[in-house]
Amino acid sequence: MTDEHLRTSFYDLHLRQGAKMVHFAGYEMPVQYPLGVMKEHLHTRQKAGLFDVSHMGQLVLRGKSYEQVAAELETLIPMDVINLKEGRQRYGFLTNENGGIRDDIMFANRGDHIFLVVNAACVEADLAYLRKNISPEINVKHLKNRSLLALQGPMAERVLAEHYPAICDMTFMDVETIPLAGSECWVSRSGYTGEDGFEISVPETVAVDLANTLVMHDNVELIGLGARDSLRLEAGLCLYGHDIDVHTSPIEAGLSWAIQHRRKDHGGFPGADRILRDLANGQSQKRVGLQPVGKAPMREGSELFQTEGSLEKIGMITSGGFGPTVGAPVSMGYVSSEFAQPGTTIFGEVRGKRLPVKTAELPFTGPNFKR
Amino acid sequence: MKFTEEHEWLRIEDDLVVVGITEHASTQLGDIVFVELPDEGQTVSKDDEAAVIESVKAASDILAPIDGEIIEVNQAIIDEPSKINEDPLGVGWFFKIKPDDLSQMDDYMDERSYNKLIA
Numbered sequence: 252m253t254d255e256h257l258r259t260s261f262y263d264l265h266l267r268q269g270a271k272m273v274h275f276a277g278y279e280m281p282v283q284y285p286l287g288v289m290k291e292h293l294h295t296r297q298k299a300g301l302f303d304v305s306h307m308g309q310l311v312l313r314g315k316s317y318e319q320v321a322a323e324l325e326t327l328i329p330m331d332v333i334n335l336k337e338g339r340q341r342y343g344f345l346t347n348e349n350g351g352i353r354d355d356i357m358f359a360n361r362g363d364h365i366f367l368v369v370n371a372a373c374v375e376a377d378l379a380y381l382r383k384n385i386s387p388e389i390n391v392k393h394l395k396n397r398s399l400l401a402l403q404g405p406m407a408e409r410v411l412a413e414h415y416p417a418i419c420d421m422t423f424m425d426v427e428t429i430p431l432a433g434s435e436c437w438v439s440r441s442g443y444t445g446e447d448g449f450e451i452s453v454p455e456t457v458a459v460d461l462a463n464t465l466v467m468h469d470n471v472e473l474i475g476l477g478a479r480d481s482l483r484l485e486a487g488l489c490l491y492g493h494d495i496d497v498h499t500s501p502i503e504a505g506l507s508w509a510i511q512h513r514r515k516d517h518g519g520f521p522g523a524d525r526i527l528r529d530l531a532n533g534q535s536q537k538r539v540g541l542q543p544v545g546k547a548p549m550r551e552g553s554e555l556f557q558t559e560g561s562l563e564k565i566g567m568i569t570s571g572g573f574g575p576t577v578g579a580p581v582s583m584g585y586v587s588s589e590f591a592q593p594g595t596t597i598f599g600e601v602r603g604k605r606l607p608v609k610t611a612e613l614p615f616t617g618p619n620f621k622r
Numbered sequence: 623m624k625f626t627e628e629h630e631w632l633r634i635e636d637d638l639v640v641v642g643i644t645e646h647a648s649t650q651l652g653d654i655v656f657v658e659l660p661d662e663g664q665t666v667s668k669d670d671e672a673a674v675i676e677s678v679k680a681a682s683d684i685l686a687p688i689d690g691e692i693i694e695v696n697q698a699i700i701d702e703p704s705k706i707n708e709d710p711l712g713v714g715w716f717f718k719i720k721p722d723d724l725s726q727m728d729d730y731m732d733e734r735s736y737n738k739l740i741a
Contacts, residue, residue: 288678289653477652477679546656548676573655573678580656602674602681 259305260398260458268466268473275476276371278306283475291478292575295444296616299404300474301465304443308374309394309452310367312381320365323385324358329501329520331511335360340424340439342509344501345377350525351497352504353380355489357450359426359439366426366437368399368450370491398458403448403482405619406470411438411449414464418449423620432461443479445486445617478575485574485581487540487613493551494538494569494583502529503585505538505613537591540611541568541582541599547606548572548580549599555586556598559605565590568599576616586610624727625736626687631711632727638693638718639727643675643684646740648710651677654703659695659717666692666719668726673716675706688726690719 256279265272270281281303283291294300314320321332330343340359344352354373359366369377374393381391402410411418415429418438426439434457442448453461465471480490489495495504500522507515507530514520518527543549548571555566571582582599590597593612598605624632629647633640648654656676666672666686673684695717699705706714721727731739 282679283652287652289655292678481678547658548656548681550681573653573676575678 257306259303260455261303261305261462264459264462264466265303265473270473270475273476276306278371280306281473281475283477284473286472288475288477288481289575291472291474292481294472295404295474295478295482296446296576297404298470298472299402299406299410299448299468300444300478301462301471302401302403302474302479303398303462304401304450305398305458306371307399308367308369308371308377309397309399310369310378310381311364311392311394312367312385312389313364313392314386314389317360317363317365320389321360323389324365325514326519327381327384327521328356328358329510329514329523329526330358331513332358332365334511334513337362338426340426340441344495344506344509345380346501346520346522346526347497348521349498350500350522350529352491352495352499352501353377353497355491355495357439357441361426361437366452372492394452396455397452398455400451400453400458400462400465401442401448402451402465402471403442403444403446403474405447407446407448408621410465410468410471413468423447423622432457432464436461440621443486443488444482445488445614446482446619447621480570481572481575484570484572484583485576485614485616486618487583487615489538490570500526500529500534502526503534503536503538533588535588536566536585537588538569538583538585538613539591539593540613540615541571541584542609542611542615543580543582543599544596544607544609546580547601549582549601549606549608553582553584553599553601555584555608556600556605557590559598565597574615581615582608583613623733624730625733625739626685626730627739628685628687629740630684630687632687632730634724634727635718637720639688639690639721639724640715640718641684641687642715643706643710644736644740645710648707648714651675651679651682653678654706657699657703657706657716659700660692662692662695664692666690675703684716686719687730688719689722692717693720694718
């Protein structure tokens with residue numbers, strides 16, 4: 252039954268709301284609702300959008316103490332896990348021996364354990380890898396009885412405050428246990444849109460109740476994967492498997508900010524040789540924003556050249572499309588470092604034609620976080 | 623009016639054939655953000671890629687439904703691609719072809735058959 256796709260708790264809700272469903276990372280997920288990608292995108296930037304992101308993997312790492320689990324996780328990721336304060340979350344990535352990226356993740360200090368959110372397509376590989384490579388004293392559990400919702404946008408705080416006023420005290424990357432829909436939810440102030448917002452891990456038993464309550468709010472609309480992609484692209488955020496993968500070093504991907512000083516100084520994670528060498532010596536290519544000069548979107552796979560006629564490829568677009576908030580096409584990709592200076596005009600090949608595109612700072616919009 | 627399996631419509635206007643995409647196609651594609659049309663005066667053969675449209679989701683080719691010469695293209699949809707979503711059968715037309723052989727129109731569906739196809 253290879254064509255059997257999993258469904259999240261919200262499957263019936265999606266259909267009832269008129270979603271167009273697609274297959275994504277082994278799940279049947281909503282790509283858009285009747286509002287359409289453009290309006291869903293703009294609504295999220297102006298008000299609040301509700302996303303079903305339950306396809307993502309929710310993992311708990313538990314041992315004798317937080318410190319023990321943190322020290323073990325640090326052998327696999329170049330982040331400072333040990334000094335992460337309780338109730339705080341960080342962005343990170345599992346690296347491989349070549350200094351590439353196995354997966355990008357969010358991890359939180361939950362007091363006596365670590366809570367991880369990983370990409371849907373990587374869940375099984377991550378589980379096997381973690382279990383094999385950290386101490387058997389650490390229990391690695393995949394939580395299959397919790398759903399994940401994201402409420403994103405400038406009105407997200409106000410909407411959740413109607414249910415739990417103290418939500419306003421949380422700042423970007425805080426994580427707390429909060430009662431919503433009469434049940435224990437794990438809420439982080441984070442997201443994948445460049446907007447302020449929250450990600451809510453909710454027990455499956457009350458997940459649909461919570462989603463129904465939130466979606467009834469005048470300022471909330473359900474948002475599909477289509478707008479999720481254009482929102483994160485404008486926000487300059489990487490999509491695993493496209494903008495970063497097992498071959499990309501976090502340095503060329505522009506993610507060195509996610510590696511804390513202690514880890515840069517002492518290494519001790521897979522691929523540290525390449526990653527620390529790239530940090531010290533610079534890298535041959537860089538991830539940059541790319542803004543097409545004309546109106547034609549330049550999508551993933553478009554090759555980049557220095558001039559209209561030059562033969563040598565200088566880079567490649569890894570994500571691209573139309574940015575509804577920018578009101579123009581936007582892309583990101585990798586270019587040889589000598590062309591990475593923002594404002595450099597290069598050429599992207601679209602349907603056999605070379606069209607001008609300017610390198611640009613990322614993000615294209617925002618961020619609008621509550622620090 | 624005739625319809626193709628590629629979800630284009632053809633309408634005879636004077637001695638020209640006007641071509642556009644159907645309501646069904648525009649809904650399926652979603653918000654259209656970019657259009658590339660052929661040059662006026664360009665000769666096309668049936669099934670040539672004559673135009674490209676890009677929605678927020680993806681790019682699609684628009685095929686020339688008949689042989690002929692492109693007489694006029696709709697500049698309005700280049701300037702404002704959303705006009706295609708707003709009125710695909712009217713102001714959202716794509717191009718006008720001077721047909722070499724009008725009988726090529728006979729290969730295509732009438733409205734009733736097309737509605738069955740998309741039902």
